[in-house]
Amino acid sequence: MTDDSDATGADALVRRVRDGDLRVHELEEHADADTAATARRRLVESETGVSLDAVGAYGFPADRADANIENMIGAAQIPMGVAGPVTVDGGALDGERYLPMATTEGALIASVNRGCSVVDAAGGATARVTKSGMTRAPVFRVADVAEAEALVAWVRDNEGTLREAAEATTSHGELQGVTPYVVGDSVFLRFRYDTKDAMGMNMATIATRAAAEVVEAETSASLVALSGNLCTDKKPAAINAVEGRGRSVTADVTLPRGVVEERLHTTPEAVAEVNTRKNHVGSAKAGSLGFNAHVANVVAAMFLATGQDAAQVVEGANAITTAEVREAGLYVSVSLASLEIGTVGGGTKLPTQGEGLELLGVAGGGDPAGSNADALAEAIAVGALAGELSLLAALGSRHLSSAHESLGR
Secondary structure, eight states: OOOGGGHHHHHHHHHHHHTTSSOGGGGGGTSOHHHHHHHHHHHHHHHHOOOOHHHHOOSSOGGGGTTTOSSOOOOOOOOEEEEEEEEEEESSOEEEEEEEEEOSOTTHHHHHHHHHHHHHHTTOEEEEEEEEEEEEOOEEEOSSHHHHHHHHHHHHHOHHHHHHHHHTTOSSOEEEEEEEEEETTEEEEEEEEEOTTBOOHHHHHHHHHHHHHHHHHHSSOEEEESOOSSSOOSSOOHHHHHHOSEEEEEEEEEEEHHHHHHHSSSOHHHHHHHIIIIIIIIHHHHTOSOBSSSHHHHHHHHHHHHTOOGGGHHHHTOEEEEEEEETTEEEEEEEEEEEOOOSBSGGGGSHHHHHHHHHHTOOSOOSSTTHHHHHHHHHHHHHHHHHHHHHHHHHHTTOHHHHHHHTTO
C-alpha cells in the first residue's frame, strides 16, 4: 500500500543505507512501515535490476504485518478460491460452509469442490476433534542412566510443581502432562499444553522454559536445548502420527452407491481398492508417514488462506485415509493426527487471512475457549475428505489425466 507521496522519505532512506548510515533492517526505526518497505524495495530493485512492481502492490498497511515479517518489501499474492458449500456435522462446526483455499495449483479447488458436492449429496460429512495439545520437548544432560531414572522419577512426583511454573507464564495455556523419554545420558521431557484457540508454539515454548528452570534448580540435570526435536515441530515424525500434536481430527462420510456411480462415475469397490493398494500398500512400501492421496494439498491451501504456519503442513499431512464398501454404499474417512492451527495470533491477524477465518465463522477466540480452533480443524478435515474422495474416484474411473487436460493444467 504505497504511492508517490512516499518517494521523498523512501529515497532519503535508500541514500542513508548506501552511505552506511543505516542498515536494511533498521528502516522502520526512522519511518513508517510502508515507507520503510518502499525504500527497501527500491534499494533491492536498484541493486538487482529486477522490477518489483507487483510485489509492491499490496493491499494492507505494512504495519499490520509487523509481527509476521522482517525486512518487508511487499507481499506475495496467492490466488484464493472457495470450495463448497459443504455441510459439516462437527463437534464445534455445524452447517454449510464455504472452504477458503489459497493455491497456485490448477485443478485443486475444482477437485475439492467436486468432492464437496458429492459429500453434500450424501447429506454432509461428520467431523470430530479427538485429541488436542501443543508440545515442546526440551533435552537435558545427565551423568548416566541411573541419574536419568532419578530425573524421570522426580518429574513424575513433581508434575504439579512444573505445572505451576509453566502456567504462571500464560493466562490461557494449561499443562496437560509431561512424558519423559530416556536415551543414554539424554532425557527428553515432552510437555503437552492446551493452548485454546492459539496454535500455541510460542506459548508452549515460554511456559516450558519456566518449567525447565525448575528442573535445573531442583535436580542435577542440565538443559541442553529447549527444543530437543521430540516435540516434533516442522519435521516428519512418527511420534506426531502416534501421539498427535495440535489437533487430531477425523472426518467421514457414507456415500450411497447411486451417488458414487452417478456423480463420481465409478463404484464403491473401485474406490476402496484404489485406496488400499495406493494409500495403504503403496505408502507402506514407500515408508511414508502419511497414508493418504494428497491431504497436504488441502492443508496447505487452507493454511495459506487462514494465516496458519505454512511449514507445519509437514505435520498436517500426517493423515490416514480409509475406504470400505458397506451395505449402504461407500464409507470414507480421513484422520489427521497432527494439525497445528489457531484462530488467534500469528498470521491470523493479517487482513486477507482474517477474512478467510471470518468466511468459515471461526475468527478470533471461541466461546468456550478453543472451540474456534476445533471448528477450523474440522473444516480442514472435511476439505481433506472431499479432496481424497475426488482424487480416489478420478483414479478409480481413470479420469485423472483427462480432468487436468480439460482444465488446461
